[in-house]
Structures are given as structure tokens and as C-alpha cells.
Amino acid sequence: MCHWRRVRNYYKRCRHYLDLPDEMIQCDDRHCKFSDRHPPDCRGPRCIQTCWQYRQFPQQYEPVIDGYCSTCIIMGHVN
Numbered sequence: 001m002c003h004w005r006r007v008r009n010y011y012k013r014c015r016h017y018l019d020l021p022d023e024m025i026q027c028d029d030r031h032c033k034f035s036d037r038h039p040p041d042c043r044g045p046r047c048i049q050t051c052w053q054y055r056q057f058p059q060q061y062e063p064v065i066d067g068y069c070s071t072c073i074i075m076g077h078v079n
């Protein structure tokens, strides 16, 4: 089932967080309305009964990056 992926980088050196744009993760489940594998003729009440109609709750990732964020690099706070 398709879901959004939300990534928030944590930069260890400057202790800043950076939210990345949400990313759509496609599944290949034919019983998912948003999937590429979902048959185009599956519509209406039948689709509602057999297929996922909603995307899953976003999965949150918080990778820790051993470095400085791009703002700090641009501002020259990095040595």
C-alpha cells in the first residue's frame, strides 16, 4: 500500500533539523487505488470494497548526519 515518506535530517555538528519534502512511495499492490498495478477498470463501489482507498500514514525517518546542514555551509559556519 502506498504511503508518504517524511524525512527529517538531523545534522549532528550544528544540531539543526531539516525537513525534506514528503515523498510518495509507490507499492505494486493491485488492490491499492494509487498503485500502477491497479486495474483501470476497477472503479466505483467494487473498488471501494476490494481496494485500499487511502494512503497509509506517513512513515517518519530521522537520519542522523555527521556533518553540517546546507544553511550552515552556505553561511560559512563550517571549518
Ligand SMILES: [Zn+2]
Binding pocket: 001, 002, 003, 026, 027, 028, 029, 032, 033, 034, 035
Ligand atoms: Zn499502494
Ligand SMILES: [Zn+2]
Binding pocket: 031, 032, 033, 038, 042, 043, 046, 047, 048, 050, 051
Ligand atoms: Zn480498485
Ligand SMILES: [Zn+2]
Binding pocket: 011, 014, 015, 016, 068, 069, 070, 071, 072
Ligand atoms: Zn546547521
